[in-house]
Amino acid sequence: MLDTQPDFAGLHLPEILGVETLDSTPWTGYSDPFAPTVPDLSVLEPTIIAETSDYNPDNNSNLLATDPLTGDSLTNTFLLPVVDDTLATAQDLGPIEGTQTINDSVGIDDLNDYYRIQLNSASNLNLSLDGLTADADLELIADNNGDGFADYSEVIDYSYQWGTFSDNISADLPAGTYFVNVEQYSGETPYTLTVSTTQTSLVNPVSDFDPIEGYGLINASAAVSRAIGSPVPFADVPDTYHPNWGLNTIHIPEVWSQGFTGEGVVVAVLDTGVDYTHPDLDGRIWQNIDEIPGNGIDDDGNGYRDDVRGWDFIYNDADPMDYYGHGTHVAGIVAAEANEFGVTGVAPNAQIMPVQVITDYLGDVDSLASGIYYAVNNGADVINMSLGFDSYSSFYYDLTLLQEAVQFATENGVVVVSSAGNNYGFSPTYPAQYATDWGIAVGASNSYDWVADFSNDAGFTPLDYVVAPGVSIYSTTPNNNYEYFEGTSMAAPHVAGVAALMLSANPNLTVAEVEQILTETANHSVLIA
Template sequence: MPVSPFDAKFYRAANSDLASLTDAQALQHFQSYGLNEGRVFSPLADLSFYRSSNTDLAAAGLTNNQKLYDHLCNYGVAEGRRFSEFADINFYLAANGDVKTAVAGSRERAFNHLQSYGVAEGRQFSQFININFYLAANSDVKTAFSGDRVQALRHLELNGLKEGRQFSTSFSTSFYQGLHSDLSGLTNIQLLRHFEVSGLREGRNASEAFNVQVYLANNADLKAAGLSNVQALEHFVLSGQREGRPGADYAGNTTATARNLGALTGSQTYFDYVGRGDANDYYQFSLATGSSVSVALSGLSADANIRLLNSSGSTIQASVNAGIAAEAVNRALDAGTYYIQVYSANSSASSNYNLNLATTPSPAVNTSLYWTRQLGSASNDFSEDIVHDSSGNVYTVGYTYGSLERTSAGLTDAFITKYDSNGIKQWGRQLGTSGQDSFYAVNVDTSGNVYAGGWTEVGGPNSGNFASWLVKYHASGVQQWSTQFSSENFVRDIKFDRFGNVIVNNGFSIAKFNSTGVLQSTFSLPESPSSMDVDSSGNILVSGSTTKSLGSTNAGSYDAWVAKYNNQGSLQWLRQLGTSASEGSYTIAVDNLGNSYIAGWTDGALAPNATTLNSTDAWVAKFDTNGTLQWIRQSGSPAYDQAEDVSIDTAGNIFVTGIIDFNPYITKYTNTGTLQWTKQLGTSRNTFSSSMSLDSSGNVYLSGRTSASLEGTNAGGQDAWLAKYQIDQAGNIFNSTYGYGLVNAAAAVARALGQPIFADVADLGGINWGNDLVKAPESWARGYTGQGITVAVIDSGVDITHSDLSANIWRNTREIANNGVDDDGNGYIDDVNGWNFGGNNSNIMPGSMSISGNGHGTHVAGTIAGVNNGFGITGVAYNSKIMAIKLGEVNSSGSFTGSNLSASIRYAVDNGARVINLSLTTASAYAELEAAMTYAADRNVIVVSAAGNKHTPTPGYPAAYATQYGISVGAVDSNRVIADFSNRAGTDSAMQHVVAPGVGVYSTLPGDLYGVSQGTSMAAPHVAGVVALMLSANPNLTASQARQILTNSATGLNFSTLTAETSGEIQETSL
């Protein structure tokens, strides 16, 4: 009984020029023309596949389509020959016993049943295709066709396969091609055909869920039965999955073949198997910052254990419980690469298992800069110390050369200022003599009284000399008393003992006062300390610098030292630290166990195995209560670095602040010395952090001095500043204006490689100021220029003939230009350099420049990949390639006509782009766009979107998707100040938002021209270029890792609330 595979509805859908034909006309066309033209005619039969799978037919003279079709209908199905990638009639009979019985094993009748009923009923008809899985995995398809399986199968063959959609657990086009480099040039349909015809027989792995070799190795009964690879897959699909048989060994058997889980975030669970034939499973994961990691092994049916290994494969910790008891490892780890080994305790006993890896959950915190305050006169002003009280009020002290609260009385006056928890000034006091007067220390007692100390030059019992000076204020700002003591010295620290006495570090002595200002006692020190703290027992810990030999022989010019005295002034112990260079300690803090932490600067290699990165590095060290050194940590950049203050939070973590390259930084360590993170707070001019205070709610208070404009305009010279932050567990400071800050290629590319931040290089200056601001030249100097990375510019078209772009235009090497044929089978004819989705053709050149928006895409492309050829401009990633995707023509209002953004994104992903630049906005979110963003992220393509130019408090779409997918980008000017037009980051720290140059940006324009434009559209390509640099350094980065690195390495611009005034046309395109 001949079969008739022709499907009129499919024929019309597959051949758009025939869409108007009736069923009868479609059949007539197929018989008269379509068959000989090679048109596709059925979702269940394919003559091309039939020809390649049955080579004996050509030898028998059946070479043309008519003869092949006749053979298929009259003999091929009946003989059980393979006739399609999508259906296997033998499998259909095996999978559906009721059909086999009803048709008495007849393949022709089975085919007719499949065609008429089987697909619609959701029956299994292939080892490789599962139409029910296709609907479940692609909800937009399910919605579009209301769950109709026949239409879904039609969509899969005509669209879904080309789009790379998932349609089976046993085969994945992206996985198959990614695993087998020899298949890199094949289209998705060719990949499926290859696997069915030869790949499966060769034992190639085609999906993460099924590996035929492992399946046979793990199931001895199947191997003993002599199942072929084809039969093994059929068994897995028909019964193995239901029986719970493991289909693949997801994890490798050595560290070299470990399953790479990428950057570990949140909680992740994996299922696999160890035992017979597979005694070990290895998993690799990375930590971008120090974290507490929990590993749990459960669901065992035989004894299995786990080991946590470092990057060299050495065991850090193991869990070895007897029998099927669960295993667990919990460990605080530094940033880096690690492995988990799951191994069978008895190679003859097998067990499935669940492996859960998780970072220790942290309380939800809102990561933000709460406020910044800048205090300035027309002269110089310095903040030296900061403290908070139990109500969240903040006090800062320092000195001024000008008039902050009153007319200056002398050369310098001391000042003290109080702010409430919201940063609202409560009061300020300026006081001094005709000479020099300063405050250097401040503290608050348990009753809320405030003590400030420093020096004064004249007056009191030490008239005519410098004298230490201590002043007590009520919380309302009313002075209670003032006292001077100890000539030629000044108060450096103020602490309290458990009896309420005031302990003062006075240089070469320690003084104790009662709460009324009466001096109780003093004792001398062998050397002047820089800092002091008091432990819970009243012992006094001091640290400083010395050229002497105090605790040991001086190792160099200056050594650091730390000493402990009891409350009577008797020395308990003294330790000296130094190298052949110079070291000093500026600060000390004591935890509730009596351990002391000191920090400062070094010109040498103070820590074990340390190498100084410059003339001066920062360091922190821990001593226990008996003075035994526990650890030293040294850190530095290629510039000048030093630690200024150290504080301890309620959990015992150590925070250090100071300067890196004349900008503030904060570093967090655990009490065991594990680095958690370092965050640099960037400004446009030199800014110093001198002091820090931590409260029990996780707020961090900093103060210092700055030459920049942090909050308002700098009043003159250097101003005092203070700020209140909350910082998350990863050290990220999120700001509602700037997000995570200014993108930093020197840090991002280095972190992508697991290296220290790249050294600064000389600025290019001039029109290339944007490259300087994002620190692209620092990456170029290391050889990372975007090579090997394709960036899709989805925009108004790109002038691919521009002399500064033509060498860097992507070429589809599988397509022959202008031959009118879809050579690579990707669904787009002659898409040699990209595709025009507005015109549905391959013309990606921009329209007339009479509408300025038509030059938009060319300007964006130049910022990303302008050729480094000695003229014009140089792109951020000047060796990357631009895939030009034209959304359509731009009208006079800046809107695209006839565009399809979601299809454009999918095209970019499917054709090899690693980065997509979207310098555009949409009116709102919509399902197709979100699905396309998900599609890109799932395939590790990073989408960089302009935040928008409406001065709104949050990014517009598609940038607003950056809470889950891609990066949102705002615009700053050359002074790193937010542009007045730029949309802000918002208050949700999940928004992966950074800023980049977007004001006065010079780049390419159509017709070999150049011009200046502004907008977040100009900022986004700077970030897209930086991502291309990261991927050129480490092409294995996942989308999630790239997002995390980009935001974590950004330079925090967390001070300014100013906006840059802009003039000229703002460049923006929209849908």
């Protein structure tokens, strides 16, 4: 049975529908659309709801009025698009060098103002929309198919700030023609649009990067082989039955056949906790050997008393038990035991460090950042975060703590893997979006090698983004159970598990080398975006 699972992206587990609320603060929830219980979808998955209007001026050019006396068709001049109301009639700003400022307005009778810009060289483009008295939004578009319409897949980036708050977009772009859309959301408002560029040496030194699927589907055989210095993947082995179809898809059995199973590697699962008593996980739970259980003393002096198997940063205690299911499912994908029953994880001999940073309705930046520091300071080699904050969260949260924690982990030798989010979005949620500099972002694919429709795109700015199985994934859930979940929450632990396999094969790999190998050995050709 496929159960609906909340997704934390805001702070949410990346999921498909809904907007979660944390202490009256919008958050996005889990990274999977399916989970053990079926909560109210209105408070689930932190999803960006694009602000749209019922009236679309891009589609009104053929509307006609009829003369009541003669019956003749007359052009309805009120509905005809005017200059700058569509891509085809966009106001041409010409080549952008330095800064240009445009003052105009949008409202009920003028819903969209489009501007055409030309970049003559690779540039960092910055857009800002200020001076608002009502709600208007900002989009950056590339009309890739030249049809004069802003198709969903052609929106490079967007800013949908609430009310009169300023909207801002920054993107590294190759030379080419682009469009900017100032879109009315409510009321009538003047605006000041500022367009500026700085020439860069970019884009795209990584010609294999795709704005939807990043570098493509991970290939564990090629990645682990490269980790030990071999330029070719391990020899193929016949597919074998696994309840999780994704293992064959990303060539995990080929790695196992070489004796690499994740032994000696610790993967911290920052999530809803982990059911550490599950028979498919109990033998793989990390143990803090410097702590004496139950004596009420912080024996190892790490600041956490009795943390023999991790920590719960929601209730601030030493029991990171999972009562929600999401974290246990993620942990099983990473390292469920190879024990002839249940499921087998990607790295079945790796250890899982349970760190609870969220429930199905509680979670914040402080808890997540604290969980990252805990994992790093207590010996984790890989951190998996199947959760995220959406773009609105920067209004409610100061994400600086989260960015600093991800940077700290990376600079201290820990591979950070984050789900991209299930918002049908044009770019990953946070912390996955930090993969421009730190960590790896992961989108989801299905068993037909289609990129899942809910999976947030990689975006136009290159970052370390790969795709992994994330639809109908069978794994462990609390109380000795197993269930099917789906979402980028399920894709990320596949990549975390592959990183564990790489580090078990070559413990001397740096974080940068792990990230580089994962992206360079990923495969575009098998995916259908």
